[in-house]
Amino acid sequence: MEFQFKYITPDIKLSCNEGEEFKMELVFDCHMLVWSISGETKIMQADQTYIFKKGDIFLIPRNQLATIINYPTNGVPHKLVIMHLTTDRLRNFYINLNIKSKPSSVQKIRCYNNHPLLESCIASLIPYFDLRETFPENIASLKITEAISILRNIDKDIDNILANFAKPHKIDLTTFMEKNFMFNLPMEKFGYLTGRSLTTFKRDFRKAFNTPPQRWLTKKRLQLAHYQIAEKKRKPVEVYLEIGFENLSHFSYAFKKQFGYSPTELTK
Incomplete structure (x- = not known):
């Protein structure tokens, strides 16, 4: 099985699987903004299953249980661009915005299909994965900030997810x-x-x-x-x-x- 990650920064990576289906069971410590380049991604949560294909863009909220199975299709590798929206970065983004989030006990995956603004933002990163020199941190920061700004522009409820920094509380x-x-x-x-x-x-x-x-x-x-x-x-x-x-x-x-x-x- 040929599975690998390419990083241009610790928070921006390209996932590539050229072999058989690949399964991960994860709880992400940060929100993950994902763009599907090729192949098929199946994400199973306790109460819902999602299928994402070429061109789909989606956000996986942090601290959510998910089984993820990546499938290459028709001889084409499975590829994703993944952007980590870390708590520290989001705190810095929201620090002067005076946003009061309304935390929800259920945070489902947010689907944006192939929204042109998000697709343009993430697709602009592709050439950098083949560069040998170090990707400038200031450019990476600008791209992530751009993605957050686009999400806030196209999703009126996204602040309740991105601006919620609470840790899991004791539940039943x-x-x-x-x-x-x-x-x-x-x-x-x-x-x-x-x-x-x-x-x-x-x-x-x-x-x-x-x-x-x-x-x-x-x-x-x-x-x-x-x-x-x-x-x-x-x-x-x-x-x-x-x-x-x-x-x-x-x-x-x-x-x-x-x-x-x-x-x-x-x-x-």
Whole structure:
């Protein structure tokens, strides 16, 4: 699998995948503005799935759980330009604007299709990825500021996302885990997103579910896989990535250990 990043600054990069589909399960520490150059990007959150293709532009808010699968299509590599909108940069941008954001508990991915202003801003970065000399920081800063300004111009609600600098607060653990169990993340990250330290997360989890987190997560993921294969008639190869497993063989082994038969036998 040929997968690589090219950086012109730490906050602006080109993602290129020339091999097979590539899966990532992430919680971004900063907002990500993304332009799809080629290929297909599938993003799955707890309550919605997005498909992005060539020309699409979208913003992934920070601290949001997402499974991302990149697909090269028709022999064409999967390519994205990604711009990080960091908290420090956004604080500096908003410091003199006197904006009061209205924080929302749900921050969904924002889709801008192929908006000409955003596309022009991000496309102007492409020639810099092939330069050998260092990309000037002042130009990078100007391009990111331009992108933020365009977002504010075309999206009247974007300040509620970009100007919200609050950290995750302590939330109901049961509701969160029942909604997000399919994301294969470290326990520390689950704890952070529910407003807890790792120790407190494990303690509260055992109190809520009467079992260790990893055992509960594996069982829930396998139950979802069983439903998808038996009721939705999906193939195991279509399911395992989406429900939190890293490879098909491990998924098949765990499935058979749980149910007494393999996922392939279930399809028959």
